Amino acid sequence: MMRVMLRVNQCRHVMMGPCLDNGYLPFLSEYKGQPFAAGRITLIEMTPSTPGFHALGFRMTSMPNVFRSQPLPDKSVNSLPVRPASTSTDGAAVPTPSGSSVSPPSDHTAASWAALGKNGLPSKTINVAPKKPAPPRFYLVNKHGERLDEELPRWDPNAEKRFSKRIKETGNMCNNYQLRGRCPDGEFCPYDHGERLGPAELLVLRHKARSLKCQNGPWCDDPQCFYGHHCRFGKGCTNPSCRFADTHHIDLTPAKKIYDDGRVEVFN
Known part of the structure; x- marks a missing residue:
């Protein structure tokens, strides 16, 4: 070739x-x-x-991350036990045939090799491809520099049912633990730190967390912040008790994307 x-x-x-x-x-x-x-x-x-x-x-x-740079260690071959002389039916000793030094396999050994012959050796796939870096985090702002929340996909009704069932069983979940991957309060956190949510249930939690107002409001610059920063309906909101009422004036047109590494992408 x-x-x-x-x-x-x-x-x-x-x-x-x-x-x-x-x-x-x-x-x-x-x-x-x-x-x-x-x-x-x-x-x-x-x-x-x-x-x-x-x-x-x-x-x-x-390529040290692909191939080993040191030779495989030498393995000394242990000598197998010599088969003792057997006894004939009349009591006379029968010598072991010349060159034969291997004892017959035990039932356990025979069963093990039989299983391997039937099922094959266990296989293991090793992925040597480079791990893709995580995409950079970012947040959106309007032309006045006010934080805008990116629209979330609609959740699956079945996932919402599973989410509500777990809340009833274990209590409210820790947003930091589920959405950030860690909780600064650790074992002292009053919320549930149980099993991690699946992607569908995690989307439900994101919607729930978005309904809570960020204390920094439209001036929050944390790309990982999962709280809400403005009313999603803006000037068209008809809720008299909207907790984001002081943000109804905000222009909801994104103008820039600000990344956590300091880069800024300006929209046309």
């Missing part, structure tokens, strides 16, 4: 990991000193490779 790909113009680079086996040296020597090929080859080094690979002059790299 390497011989084929190095002749293809669309092949930009070949990465190969042969450095554990000196048997690849004659093959790789074919490309030593050939500019069209040598410049497109990188050897992946795991355990320290022999001088022969370095003498080829190809670029070399290592």
Whole structure:
């Protein structure tokens, strides 16, 4: 495959990991000193490779997060117990056949190997892909710099039923614990710190928390704040006892997105 790909113009680079086996040296020597090929080859080094690979002059790299950099430890093979001489039916000792030194497997061992033969060896998938970074947090403001709450999706009625059932069983949940992932009050918090909510029930809790007014109101600059910062209906609110009445004048048109790392995105 390497011989084929190095002749293809669309092949930009070949990465190969042969450095554990000196048997690849004659093959790789074919490309030593050939500019069209040598410049497109990188050897992946795991355990320290022999001088022969370095003498080829190809670029070399290592990937310690993917391949181990130390050789596997040597395992000494324990000698198996010698099978004792058996006794014939007439009481005479029968010598063990020459070269036979393995005792017959116990019932437990036989059953274990039988299970492996039937079900196969246990498999484990190792994901070596880099972990995606969490998206940056942000909040919205209008042209006057007043905080605007991003619209939440509608919740699932069935999730709301499950949420209400849990409230009846365990009491009110801790918003910090569920929505921020931690509670500063720890074990002294008066609210429930039980099992984490699923995504659907968590959305219900976000709606509930949004109905509570943030003490900093429209000037809150905490991207993780889950409280409400203004009346969602603005000047069109008809609730005479609206707890956000002092924010009815706020312009609800987003003008900027402010990220927690200080970046600002301005909307057209």
